[in-house]
Amino acid sequence: xxxxxxxxxxxxxxxxxxxxxxxxxxxxxxxxxxxxxxxxxxxxxxxxxxxxxxxxxxxxxxxxxxxxxxxxxxxxxxxxxxxxxxxxxxxxxxxxxxxxxxxxxxxxxxxxxxxxxxxxxxxxxxxxxxxxxxxxxxxxxxxxxxxxxxxxxxxxxxxxxxxxxxxxxxxxxxxxxxxxxxxxxxxxxxxxxxxxxxxxxxxxxxxxxxxxxxxxxxxxxxxxxxxxxxxxxxxxxxxxxxxxxxxxxxxxxxxxxxxxx
Amino acid sequence: xxxxxxxxxxxxxxxxxxxxxxxxxxxxxxxxxxxxxxxxxxxxxxxxxxxxxxxxxxxxxxxxxxxxxxxxxxxxxxxxxxxxxxxxxxxxxxxxxxxxxxxxxxxxxxxxxxxxxxxxxxxxxxxxxxxxxxxxxxxxxxxxxxxxxxxxxxxxxxxxxxxxxxxxxxxxxxxxxxxxxxxxxxxxxxxxxxxxxxxxxxxxxxxxxxxxxxxxxxxxxxxxxxxxxxxxxxxxxxxxxxxxxxxxxxxxxxxxxxxxxxxxxxxxxxxxxxxxxxxxxxxxxxxxxxxxxxxxxxxxxxxxxxxxxxxxxxxxxxxxxxxxxxxxxxxxxxxxxxxxxxxxxxxxxxxxx
Numbered sequence: 001x002x003x004x005x006x007x008x009x010x011x012x013x014x015x016x017x018x019x020x021x022x023x024x025x026x027x028x029x030x031x032x033x034x035x036x037x038x039x040x041x042x043x044x045x046x047x048x049x050x051x052x053x054x055x056x057x058x059x060x061x062x063x064x065x066x067x068x069x070x071x072x073x074x075x076x077x078x079x080x081x082x083x084x085x086x087x088x089x090x091x092x093x094x095x096x097x098x099x100x101x102x103x104x105x106x107x108x109x110x111x112x113x114x115x116x117x118x119x120x121x122x123x124x125x126x127x128x129x130x131x132x133x134x135x136x137x138x139x140x141x142x143x144x145x146x147x148x149x150x151x152x153x154x155x156x157x158x159x160x161x162x163x164x165x166x167x168x169x170x171x172x173x174x175x176x177x178x179x180x181x182x183x184x185x186x187x188x189x190x191x192x193x194x195x196x197x198x199x200x201x202x203x204x205x206x207x208x209x210x211x212x213x214x215x216x217x218x219x220x221x222x223x224x225x226x227x228x229x230x231x232x233x234x235x236x237x238x239x240x241x242x243x244x245x246x247x248x249x250x251x252x253x254x255x256x257x258x259x260x261x
Numbered sequence: 262x263x264x265x266x267x268x269x270x271x272x273x274x275x276x277x278x279x280x281x282x283x284x285x286x287x288x289x290x291x292x293x294x295x296x297x298x299x300x301x302x303x304x305x306x307x308x309x310x311x312x313x314x315x316x317x318x319x320x321x322x323x324x325x326x327x328x329x330x331x332x333x334x335x336x337x338x339x340x341x342x343x344x345x346x347x348x349x350x351x352x353x354x355x356x357x358x359x360x361x362x363x364x365x366x367x368x369x370x371x372x373x374x375x376x377x378x379x380x381x382x383x384x385x386x387x388x389x390x391x392x393x394x395x396x397x398x399x400x401x402x403x404x405x406x407x408x409x410x411x412x413x414x415x416x417x418x419x420x421x422x423x424x425x426x427x428x429x430x431x432x433x434x435x436x437x438x439x440x441x442x443x444x445x446x447x448x449x450x451x452x453x454x455x456x457x458x459x460x461x462x463x464x465x466x467x468x469x470x471x472x473x474x475x476x477x478x479x480x481x482x483x484x485x486x487x488x489x490x491x492x493x494x495x496x497x498x499x500x501x502x503x504x505x506x507x508x509x510x511x512x513x514x515x516x517x518x519x520x521x522x523x524x525x526x527x528x529x530x531x532x533x534x535x536x537x538x539x540x541x542x543x544x545x546x547x548x549x550x551x552x553x554x555x556x557x558x559x560x561x562x563x564x565x566x567x568x569x570x571x572x573x574x575x576x577x578x579x580x581x582x583x584x585x586x587x588x589x590x591x592x593x594x595x596x597x598x599x600x601x602x603x604x605x606x607x608x609x610x611x612x613x614x
Binding site for chain 2: 156159162163165166167168172176180
């Protein structure tokens with residue numbers, strides 16, 4: 001038994017049951033959330049073309065950025081993990097720093113490069129989905145590479161000896177180790193997708209949040225919030241969560257299935 | 262032509278010399294044991310012979326070819342050698358995929374399923390195909406490791422203390438399979454061990470490794486006949502005697518060890534023999550006991566050595582015998598220096614080399 005000291009309650013203290021102004025304001029916000037829930041549901045079942053367009057663009061931009069992240073990040077990470085070279089630790093530190101790169105900074109850099117006076121200005125990519133993909137890829141590549149380094153590095157070293165002793169070539173050895181690290185690699189994809197789809201700073205700067213062209217869920221939420229349309233903003237937030245949840249369900253399902261193979 | 266030959270082989274890890282001036286000739290079909298305490302360089306030697314590491318000095322010739330060649334040629338040679346490590350590690354996949362791996366990477370897909378089935382039968386893991394390798398017991402994993410190392414029909418099989426962490430049952434299975442493929446398929450085997458019983462059972466030639474140097478290379482018979490003090494010290498090789506054997510009825514042999522000591526052994530050998538009795542295979546009693554053991558020698562304790570949970574005693578029974586018993590038994594029997602004891606052991610515990 002724990003003995004608690006008695007709390008003396010003073011009966012002289014009076015409570016007011018009149019709704020304060022603060023309570024009313026809070027009530028308005030609560031109703032915005034509830035309204036947002038209903039709106040989200042309505043936008044989804046009514047197949048609102050604009051919302052669906054924004055959703056598809058979100059998926060396209062982040063999906064391609066993750067694919068690029070995997071294509072470049074996995075080989076980079078595996079090469080770093082499997083080879084010994086001078087400055088390896090320094091390189092991994094840089095990679096880990098890049099994993100935490102602020103999206104706004106990435107957006108700014110890509111903006112400067114792609115703007116009409118920038119080095120890649122003639123490509124006229126600024127304010128297009130391609131620019132958004134480029135910006136997000138700059139974040140997904142180090143993320144995937146960094147997690148790949150640790151996933152591949154944590155594969156037991158004796159697995160290497162085993163594969164070599166059984167007659168594996170260098171190439172077969174690498175693919176064997178990647179296969180052993182497959183759970184970690186899927187984690188890399190999940191993390192990269194999560195950070196890409198929820199990022200707003202970079203896509204806002206290089207995409208410009210142009211309606212029907214470069215508007216994605218996160219930038220739409222910022223816009224609606226600025227306009228004071230809280231319930232719409234919340235509805236879009238819920239849709240973003242649902243989208244992210246569905247993609248993660250698929251990836252996690254794959255991860256579980258792989259772990260049982 | 263020897264299948265493996267080393268000339269002045271040495272391996273250096275930084276400042277530390279792991280192996281120096283190793284000169285070995287191992288003939289095709291041999292069962293060769295490398296005996297040495299832990300840290301003597303056994304694993305280093307086997308890794309060099311499997312072409313996993315490169316020597317600091319000296320040469321390794323495999324089937325007459327210098328192995329200091331291109332990485333591609335080394336791979337081709339390595340693919341003719343199988344190795345089982347002390348620690349078994351499995352690929353995170355099914356038993357079938359684990360065993361099929363060496364065949365798949367060789368693109369030897371013909372009869373793949375049949376070959377895997379056959380080798381799983383051989384290691385007595387029939388029906389384990391679909392099991393996830395990571396869920397197997399240590400002994401089963403080591404048998405899968407052996408299956409992986411022999412499924413591609415290597416000419417040379419290297420064993421790095423594969424039974425060091427295993428129970429007697431799994432040890433027996435592995436010994437039996439290895440012995441079988443050495444005899445029937447003429448696969449050359451090099452095993453690192455400090456289990457002298459295994460050396461006696463399996464090997465024909467043995468080399469003793471001491472701090473990275475080969476101190477003896479002899480036939481197993483010669484090794485047991487006069488074990489060096491060094492060999493005896495780390496293998497706990499005790500109770501080694503030479504004597505005269507003559508046949509008895511019922512497949513038994515009576516061996517006169519001299520000084521009035523006779524022991525019965527299950528063997529047909531006669532004449533001059535070398536024999537040893539493992540300290541663990543003796544039962545100590547304070548009075549004569551009725552048992553199935555064919556041998557009971559009476560003597561007095563002349564030396565007591567405390568080994569922690571166990572006590573090692575030396576008994577003078579005409580010849581000196583060393584045996585080990587638990588401290589509990591030692592105390593229960595109220596033994597002391599000079600106590601009279603009987604040493605009981607089966608005829609099958611007398612190993613003739």
